[in-house]
Amino acid sequence: MVDAEPLDAVVIGAGFAGLYMVYRLREQGFSVQGFERGDGVGGTWYWNRYPGARCDSEIMFYSFSFLPDLEQEWPLTERYPGQPDILRYLEEVASRLDLRKDFTFGAEVTALEFDEAAGRWTLRTAQGHQVTARYVVTAVGCLSTANQPRFPGADSFRGLTLHTGNWPREPVDLAAQRVAVIGTGASGIQAIPVIAERAAHLTVFQRTAQFTIPAENGPLDDQFVALWKQNYPEWRRRARHSPAGFAYNPSITSAFEVSAAERRAAFEAAWGAGGFTFLSGTFRDLALDEEANETAADFVRSKIDEIVRDPEVAEMLKPRDFPIGTKRLPLDTNYYETFNRPNVTLVDLKRTPVEEITPAGIRTSAGHHDLDVIVYATGFDALTGPLEALGIRGRGGRSLRDAWREGPRTYLGVAVPGFPNLFTITGPGSPSVLSNMPVSIEQHVEWIGDCLAWARGHGAKVIEATEQAAAGWTDHVQQVAGHTLHPKAASWYMGANIPGKPRIFLPYIGGVGNYRDRCAAVAANGYEGFVTSGEGSGDHGARPGDHRAA
Numbered sequence: 060m061v062d063a064e065p066l067d068a069v070v071i072g073a074g075f076a077g078l079y080m081v082y083r084l085r086e087q088g089f090s091v092q093g094f095e096r097g098d099g100v101g102g103t104w105y106w107n108r109y110p111g112a113r114c115d116s117e118i119m120f121y122s123f124s125f126l127p128d129l130e131q132e133w134p135l136t137e138r139y140p141g142q143p144d145i146l147r148y149l150e151e152v153a154s155r156l157d158l159r160k161d162f163t164f165g166a167e168v169t170a171l172e173f174d175e176a177a178g179r180w181t182l183r184t185a186q187g188h189q190v191t192a193r194y195v196v197t198a199v200g201c202l203s204t205a206n207q208p209r210f211p212g213a214d215s216f217r218g219l220t221l222h223t224g225n226w227p228r229e230p231v232d233l234a235a236q237r238v239a240v241i242g243t244g245a246s247g248i249q250a251i252p253v254i255a256e257r258a259a260h261l262t263v264f265q266r267t268a269q270f271t272i273p274a275e276n277g278p279l280d281d282q283f284v285a286l287w288k289q290n291y292p293e294w295r296r297r298a299r300h301s302p303a304g305f306a307y308n309p310s311i312t313s314a315f316e317v318s319a320a321e322r323r324a325a326f327e328a329a330w331g332a333g334g335f336t337f338l339s340g341t342f343r344d345l346a347l348d349e350e351a352n353e354t355a356a357d358f359v360r361s362k363i364d365e366i367v368r369d370p371e372v373a374e375m376l377k378p379r380d381f382p383i384g385t386k387r388l389p390l391d392t393n394y395y396e397t398f399n400r401p402n403v404t405l406v407d408l409k410r411t412p413v414e415e416i417t418p419a420g421i422r423t424s425a426g427h428h429d430l431d432v433i434v435y436a437t438g439f440d441a442l443t444g445p446l447e448a449l450g451i452r453g454r455g456g457r458s459l460r461d462a463w464r465e466g467p468r469t470y471l472g473v474a475v476p477g478f479p480n481l482f483t484i485t486g487p488g489s490p491s492v493l494s495n496m497p498v499s500i501e502q503h504v505e506w507i508g509d510c511l512a513w514a515r516g517h518g519a520k521v522i523e524a525t526e527q528a529a530a531g532w533t534d535h536v537q538q539v540a541g542h543t544l545h546p547k548a549a550s551w552y553m554g555a556n557i558p559g560k561p562r563i564f565l566p567y568i569g570g571v572g573n574y575r576d577r578c579a580a581v582a583a584n585g586y587e588g589f590v591t592s593g594e595g596s597g598d599h600g601a602r603p604g605d606h607r608a609a
């Protein structure tokens with residue numbers, strides 16, 4: 060399957076990012092083809108079909124802002140949209156914009172090689188497609204390469220083995236089954252209460268206890284929805300210029316400006332209201348000051364004591380290894396409550412580690428658990444994993460994996476020196492997973508679209524971030540993270556969940572609004588930090604920033 064027609068651009072992925080990028084480039088008159096390994100659109104929401112899968116962003120913010128008609132028509136049913144709703148939304152977007160014809164589905168990209176003489180990329184898939192394109196835009200998501208631990212004997216298990224991030228499309232019947240869930244991150248915390256209701260018995264294998272905050276999910280009031288829809292443009296504007304892509308005001312009060320009783324009352328109110336504002340909306344120093352952070356952590360531990368009836372189980376569930384919020388804070392529905400059920404057992408893997416998987420279950424140092432199903436809720440090789448899996452080779456045949464051996468080096472999280480004409484939507488070094496994704500995705504898609512239009516307008520065939528710009532940005536990303544408590548946790552933000560992965564803070568924590576301004580300034584200054592050349596490699600690097608955007 061060799062496509063002889065050279066393209067202007069290829070886009071990899073058909074989630075929020077890939078759908079909008081293909082649409083945008085098509086509208087701008089570029090010839091563009093999307094490649095997607097799944098058999099349909101959806102990205103994250105195509106793969107994560109596990110029981111209880113739901114978005115932790117509120118539904119009002121979790122959609123595109125560039126489709127005003129759909130924005131008005133789409134029902135805002137529950138506070139947090141479930142996986143089936145989001146998938147339906149993206150399918151509707153694909154239909155309305157007639158996007159499926161521009162994608163090749165069931166096509167897993169395994170090689171992307173840059174031809175320096177031609178200034179073009181060649182893309183190959185495992186299924187035998189081959190195309191060339193001037194530009195590559197990756198829209199592969201930040202959490203799409205599953206982390207699959209290799210326990211001894213794992214292949215011998217006779218029951219069903221599943222991963223939350225790669226859940227089958229056909230319904231999985233867990234009724235009357237003895238189920239294990241390994242992992243208590245955001246996915247495990249969503250899945251555990253729902254699986255517990257269906258399974259005969261559920262054993263939860265916990266390595267690190269997690270803080271979680273009630274989601275307080277539920278139907279949205281009609282009047283609230285009507286008012287929200289009337290004011291949508293203003294909500295969207297505020298989200299774009301906010302710290303995390305939501306239109307809420309962060310607190311300006313320190314945890315120590317109030318009395319202990321007032322502090323507790325503030326946490327109690329936020330716990331009752333549900334959602335991420337438990338941290339950002341209560342006190343301004345929870346992410347910055349260990350003592351302040353500890354007041355919130357203590358509050359959650361006290362809630363665990365209130366909710367969980369068995370004191371020994373409550374103790375096992377209390378997180379003590381990291382400041383609250385430095386690992387992604389999950390939102391839950393009845394998570395701690397689930398451990399009061401008679402059909403649920405909690406196993407602490409730090410005390411009694413897994414020794415092996417057997418044909419009949421899991422053996423820990425304390426004994427054997429008989430099982431029919433093992434669910435790995437063990438997360439992802441975040442941010443860098445999905446990009447490194449594409450087999451990207453840039454100038455001099457250098458692989459991206461090699462270039463990032465000591466951690467990702469990017470300019471604005473959107474471009475990589477040595478890899479010309481390659482753009483990474485929500486790549487490492489951008490707000491990405493620390494933000495409401497559709498807001499960050501729209502900003503990247505629009506910025507990349509403008510950049511390619513500018514390059515075309517200026518006759519540039521090759522555009523590439525400079526080493527210097529990437530070094531400056533990469534240092535800045537680490538510096539900003541260093542002002543927070545985040546580097547103190549062994550989190551996937553730090554690459555700590557993957558053995559051998561460098562410990563570097565991967566996303567940009569400087570805020571969505573600030574980041575947007577920075578990107579806009581780069582564009583306004585003639586794509587400062589990029590170099591362009593007219594044809595192939597001929598005059599590479601000849602014209603750094605000598606154009607001004609129209």
Ligand code: NA7
Binds near residue numbers: 223246267387
């Ligand atoms: P996470 O947040 O990475 O959670 C994975 C969980 O699996 C976490 O509790 C890990 O424990 C545990 N884990 C990972 N490897 C192992 C091994 N080898 N043995 C036992 N336990 C293990 O992934 P999620 O899918 O829950 O969430 C990812 C993001 O998706 C989420 O933050 C949202 O943004 C959406 P650990 O804490 O590392 O000790």
